[in-house]
Each structure stands twice: as structure tokens, then as C-alpha cells.
Amino acid sequence: MLSPGRLRCIIVDDEADARRLIEKYVQKVPFLEIAGFAESATDALYLIREMKPDIIFLDIEMPEMTGFELLKLLPAARPAVIMITADPSYALEGYEHELTDYLLKPVSFERFLKAVNKVDNARVPKYLQATNESVRELGSQAKQSTEQAEAAGFTSDFLLLKENKKLIKVSPGEIHFIEGMRDYLKLYWSDRVAVIHMTMSKIEEALSPSQFLRVNRSYIVNKKVIREIEGNEITTNSGRKIPIGITYRANVLAVLQKNRI
Template identity: 80%
Template sequence: MQKVPFLELAGSAETATDALFLIRKLKPDIVFLDIEMPEMTGFELLKLLPASRPAMIMITADPSYALEGYEHELTDYLLKPVSFERFLKAVNKVDNTDFPKSFPVISELPREIVPISKEPQEQILDTEFSGARNDFLLLKENKKLIKVAPAEIHFIEGMRDYLKLYWSDRVAVIHMTMAKIEEALPAAQFLRVNRSYIVNKKVIREIEGNEITTNSGRKIPIGVTYRANVLAALHKNRI
């Protein structure tokens, strides 16, 4: 770990069973855990750890696991290949004033760390403009490029450094912040209704109290600080 002298590599494991043994034996501060391992998945291994587990940073090549990772309250979620810059960002999220002296790396993390890239890490790769309006967004999901018109997006759910986009009959998970996607979407068409949701006005079926119901029946809460803006944006259509 020459690039991070404040960390010490205490051990590594190729299987989930070995990883579980090392975690219990070494009691590390941070664990980098691959999702796809022999014997069991990283998520299955998490269920075997006590509540007072180390800081867990999950690693995978498949962004579709992001939502499940978020539900497990992970410290961070890294997509392969992992840049050194992104690796450091994950480590810095660990809230520990007596910073880690050691941590086990599970599976193949060392071979996945690559030099810092000058390419942007965000997954919206291109937009086509027509006047002041975005005609489409070109999204990168895993190894696929997906072309989607903003009008087709129903709503967007934020999950830390990831977003879950719902449109038509599908869902995509991309690596991007809420602020970045909000900049790319036409402001006249989309509403930020709380810290974690952006909603397309056309899919709002009703508002009751501080809750939006979409045409599909999805319930989305309106944040206290966002309520006035949401109501003002919809007021001109009121009869």
C-alpha cells in the first residue's frame, strides 16, 4: 500500500468463508468486499457479521447492485475498475478519528486500482440540445449506452453517489449525483421534491399533505423545505 502509507493491508481472501474468518480474527477498521465471490455473495456474508461490524465498502462491476448496497447501509459502493482517486474518496468516508491502522482487502481489489483518470466519472456521457431544451440524454449503464428522452423519465431516486432512473417499463442505475442530473434535465418539466427525488410533473396524479402519488401509484414524500416550490410550480395549472 505504498500510495496510502496510513493504511496497512492486514490480509486478503479469495472466498467468502475465508473473508468471514479473517474479519472475525483481525477485527479490521475497513473491509473492501467483493459482491461476487465463491460460496456466497458479499451481501450474504454481510448478514453473518455482527451489528458492530467494520466499515464496509462494496466492490462490483455491476451497477445494478447499487440499490441493494444502499439498503445494507454500506460506507461506500465502488464500481470496477476503481480509480485511485475514487478509492481514496471511499476511504475518507470512514468516520474514525483514530484512523485505521489495518484493513483486509477481500478478493481482487489491488488489481482493480488504476491510475487516476482524467476522464469524468459521471455516467451521463452526452446530451443533445435544441434551443434551451435537452432532446435526449445518453446514459451509461454497465457496458451499455442508453438513449432516453427526458420526457420519458417518470422520476429519479438518489442513492448517495448513484441514481435510480425510472422510465416507461424499465429502471437503470447510474453513477451520478442529484445535482448533476438536475442540471441536465429541463427545469420546466421536472421538480425536485426532496433531497432524494426528482419527479416529472406529467406523472403526478395527486398531492395529499406532504406526499405525491404518481400515475403508477408510487408514493413520494415532499420535503418540508421543497413544499412551497413544488406547489408554486404546479399552481399555474390549477383550476
Template identity: 40%
Template sequence: MMDLLRCAIIEDEPLAQELLEKYVRRVSSLELVGTFDDAIAAFEQLPALRPDVIFLDINMPEMTGIEFLKAYPTPHPIVVMTTANPHHALDGFDLGVMDYLLKPISFDRFLKTIGRIRGKADGQSNKVDAAAIAALTTDDVVASQAVSRAPDFMYLKTDKKLEQIRFDDIVFIEALGDYLKVFLPDRYVVTHLTMTKLVENLPADRFLRINRSYIVQLQYIKTLDGNMVTTSTSHNLTIGPNYRDVVKDALKKWLVN
């Protein structure tokens, strides 16, 4: 039987965090031992969790992934960096980074990383040389360039036709079983799709899940009052108990005080 790889996730974007958690749970040889949206809290608690692999976001407030890695005691667990910027790949070269995942992370690319980790010889250093890192990230750079040229929209099946929906126009999304109700500034559309599948295709830094049934685009949140979010379209949406801290932390990034 293949030994379980104990995995920890350090990621401050809720949707990206949720996606990585789903990927880890989908692979039977992986075990999720901890998820953190705060690198400082992770720094204090990770040693007790004894992870074999850390999925580490680079761009985080207070302590970046690079700063975390520089301060973390060595030898550290295998580290896989996650970032939206492919040029950050070499930043971890001297810090023993095993691999690098470009957001949005596909499941195929995630599996390739797990395969590389599994394929390493016992006792071999986690560190790879610069040429190897460059080789690992070439495909991701190409993918990033393709994404940057791609239109900022997706197509949804609505009423027996394909309809183009711009990400900028999505105010919030409501889950209705196997259907989704996508609210736009002046109307809504219904599509046969699960929330899980849609999350994989949304820009994680722009959308926030506030309960099991609702995802809201940050720019359309007008007010936060207790456990209630009001959108710019005057919809009042309740924040789920398990999502309150996530919502408050996400909005604090934009707080001016």
C-alpha cells in the first residue's frame, strides 16, 4: 500500500484554497492535515502537524511565501509554490522548492506535481537546480501568456443556447442543486452546472464564497453588516457561520483606516 503524503495548504485566497483542498481530497494517497490563510499562524502550527508537503502561496499579506520559507526551520517538508505570476518560479530556487503551480491550477497539473513528488528517490534533496526549475515552469509560462491573452469571459449553457458571460458582470451566484443562478447587474441566467465546477473556472482573487450556496464578486459587495452582505444590486445575502471569518479577512485587505 502506498504511504499517505501528509499535505498542508497555506493560501489566503478562499477559492484557491477551496480548490486545493478538493484536489488533495480527490487523491487517495494524500491526506490533508491543515489549511491556513495566514502564513504566521502556519509558521507556528505546522511543526506539530508534521506535513510531508506544503502547498505555499507566494503573495500573502504580513508574511509572503518567500519570507515564510526563508524563516522556516530546515530541513523543511517538500514545498510546492502556488502563484498567479510565472516569473516568481525562480524566487524559490535557492530555498529548496520542489515544484511550482500556476493559478488557476488545473487538476491535471496538480497530479503531475504529485507524480514528481512520488517519483523522487528516497534520501534525495528536495532542491532542484535552476535548469530543472526552468524546465518545470516552461509550460506554465506559456499557459500564463495564453491566459493573459484570453478574453475575460466564459460561456454558459442557458435555455438551450450558449451565452457569453463576462466575469466583470457577475454580481453573485446562487446554487440550486445541480443548477446555478448567475446574477448580473440587470438580470439573471440559469445554467445546469455545479458550484464546484464553476469555482474551477472563476478568477479566485475576485470572487468570495460566503456560504455553501452563494459566491459573490468582491467589487459588488456594498456593505457588510453582522452576518449579512448587501450587494450593489440591493440583494441581501446571509454569511454562513463557517464563512464569517473568511469574509471578514477578505474584506480587511481593502479596509482603509
């Protein structure tokens, strides 16, 4: 019998050893419990509908149907998905599917714990749910104030971002690009990378559109670091390749076209 308050997990992997390892990790975490196992994506589809899990630990390469193909069959309001694979080349496609996290085999317990903590931290306590309407109203007012300030030509000289237990003072112009990972962001400077707990939409509101450009669901790029565009790919001054999303391409080209000579 499943316990209230715990996150229900199903493990989807065609390899028995891989399923046993994740099961062992789940059993070590007090706020997790096993709701079921599936050896194929097809079996997982029915198990998800029946058990309504909070987390799916999902392998990619499986018989009959891949993990990505399974995700396309799930409703928009799906459980958190933590992808587990031995192939790092799937990382970019994984971000396009808005995964909670992407773990490479063999998975360490430390890395597993970091991934499930993302899901646990995202849960809204019941005593906060009643204030959601007020929060939305305040958020709307704050956004309106920001838009009015930008219209008047005001931009903040710096951002204060929380990384772990530290507050980092950042000049927006120092940021080269931002990579989104569901509820976390990676901010890239010339000499460091910071991981902060924030959504892409939130950071996008804080950045000036005159400086930064959203190029796909997972990346925001500082315009000054764009060295070239070839096909659907941006190359930065540091040589980093960043894909341009299909739905963002027209806007990206239109914005950059303004500076073409």
C-alpha cells in the first residue's frame, strides 16, 4: 500500500540490473516509494495510467518503443521525468522534452539524490496553495512595473542570484548564455558556470531584450557573444554550438537582421 505524502515512482528500463539499482536508491530516500516497474515503454504506458506516479525513471533505448516516443503519448500534465541512459548524445533532445533531469549510467547515489530533490523541492505545501491567486496577482503587478520601467529606459545594473546558500551579484552583460534544466538554470560566464534554482521564464523577465535573445526552450543567448549562424545553429565566440528552435527561428533572424549591414 502506498503512503500519503511520499513521491510515487515507477522505474522503466529493459535491463534488470538497472531497475534493481534505481530501486535500491529509491529505498534509501525517505520521501520516495516504488509504485511499479516496467520492462518496456509499452508496459509503462499502462502502468502510468493506472498508478499515476509522481516520478518516472525512464530509460531511452528499449524494445518496441523508445523513452522519447513514450513521452509523446503522455498528456501535457505528466509526472516528473528523470531520464536514465548510457548515451550522452541524447542530452539535447532530452532538454527539448523538458525533463526534470538527465542521468548517465552508471548512476551514482549522489547524482540520483540531486535529481529527486529537484522534484521534492518543486512540491507546493498545502498551506501555500490557498495563496496562489494572491501570488499570481502580485506577479502580474510586478511584471507590469518592470515593463513600465523598461519603457522609461531603466535597466538594472546587476542581478542578485542565489546559488546554493550564496547570493551572487551578476552584471547581465557578463553572462554569455543561459541553459535551462526545468526548475534550474546554468549561467555561463567566460570563467565559470553557476547553477541556480530559477525558471527560464523568470530569468527572461529579468533580462533586457536589447541584450539577450531566447533561441529555443532551453537557451537564452547574449547577442554580443554570437559569432555566426549556420542553418539552425548558433556558434558563440567561445565555440559553443547552440541549436535554434523551430518556433524561435523567425524571431531570432528578425532580431539579428536589424544589425545586418
